[in-house]
Amino acid sequence: MKTVILDAGHGKKDSGAVGVTKKFEKDFNLSMVLKVNELLKKNPEINVILTRSTDVFVELVDRAKIANKAGADVFLSIHANAGEPPAKGSETLYTKDMDKPFATIIHKYLMSVTGLADRKCRYQNLSVCRNTTMPAALIEPGFLTNQAEEELLFNEEFQNRLAVAMAQGICEYLGVKYGVRTTPAGTYPVDVLLNDVPYEGLLIEGKSWVPAKLILNALGARWSYALRSIYVGDTKVDTKNYDGTSYIKGTDLRDLGIVRGVFLDPDAINTKRVLIYPKESVTNE
Ligand SMILES: [Zn+2]
Structure with a gap:
């Protein structure tokens, strides 16, 4: 059994980035995490834990603590970006050396779905990656400050495709077969x-x-x-x-x-x- 932590960035009082049409990053992050959870929890070899499953605020250090306490195998944090226009594109971030192989796989799947400018898989000093004891990565699929990307990120069909890609990337890294087949308990x-x-x-x-x-x-x-x-x-x-x-x-x-x-x-x-x-x-x- 593998334990996967899905971390929806921000929450409640902390909206994260605010889009061109005032959509909140925290809502995108939560929607994505719930979709990836739905896909992964069908796999009997995977146990999924969410750092938040509703619109609540969780401190960054507590997100890492949840993962460490669970002895998780992998940690994926989902965010959306903000920046001075014309900033655009998708990126995957990691901090620890052990994060890199996981982040590399996640970035491959991320790019296959967004089709946006490739900002690469790269190092950044991030609390959730620094404080977790297992491989961790953080995705920024696009910029909410870019109107076309904001529209894409809040498109239901795009979110569904991105969720499948993230679930597939996690399975590839864990060496678990990705499938949506459900089998009874046991x-x-x-x-x-x-x-x-x-x-x-x-x-x-x-x-x-x-x-x-x-x-x-x-x-x-x-x-x-x-x-x-x-x-x-x-x-x-x-x-x-x-x-x-x-x-x-x-x-x-x-x-x-x-x-x-x-x-x-x-x-x-x-x-x-x-x-x-x-x-x-x-x-x-
Ligand atoms: Zn964020």
């Missing part, structure tokens, strides 16, 4: 491969469970569903039901003689893979 996503077609399975207590209906149909097996259980032929099989999908154990397919073998792929890097080896020929009744 289960982990697993790709089930049958005849080169991927299906979405679950890993529960180290055992792989495959989507019964799709896999049994693909194998041409005779099956039925009654009283929340899958029957293969006349045999009742251990069944788990989540969100309208019934799952059965991969190993049961082998034990029932429906397939030749079921293996957890030892070479899978991110999401684990389950390989199902069907029999040479399948007789469909």
Whole structure:
């Protein structure tokens, strides 16, 4: 489990930068952090902590303390810039040496979305980066003092795309697969491969469970569903039901003689893979 701290800059009495049309930086920062949180919290390998989730004021040193106390793996602070016109563009800031690899990845994702002038990923002495004990970075995606950039920063669709990019950057740095797939508590996503077609399975207590209906149909097996259980032929099989999908154990397919073998792929890097080896020929009744 990795712990990610998302830090929405400023708050309450501290509005941060004020835009050309009087929009507040604190509102942009909070909106972004809530969006990134929504994306990351779907990942069972990531635990997200927000330094603020509403319009409240949190001291800079307390933001770092929250992260240090949680033993977080990474810290991302979201801000928006202000400067004398015609200041413009996107930048990612870091302070500690250990921040740099994380900030570099974040900046790559930031630039891929904003398309604004590249102010680079660079050093600045920042309280939240200086006082945190884990890799930290602070993004300034654009200038609220620039009318075109202010409009872009408060565009809902732009914010959604930037949120996805930040979630992807965090996942890349942590070596965690980014995906929006939700799985029930205590289960982990697993790709089930049958005849080169991927299906979405679950890993529960180290055992792989495959989507019964799709896999049994693909194998041409005779099956039925009654009283929340899958029957293969006349045999009742251990069944788990989540969100309208019934799952059965991969190993049961082998034990029932429906397939030749079921293996957890030892070479899978991110999401684990389950390989199902069907029999040479399948007789469909
Ligand atoms: Zn700020």
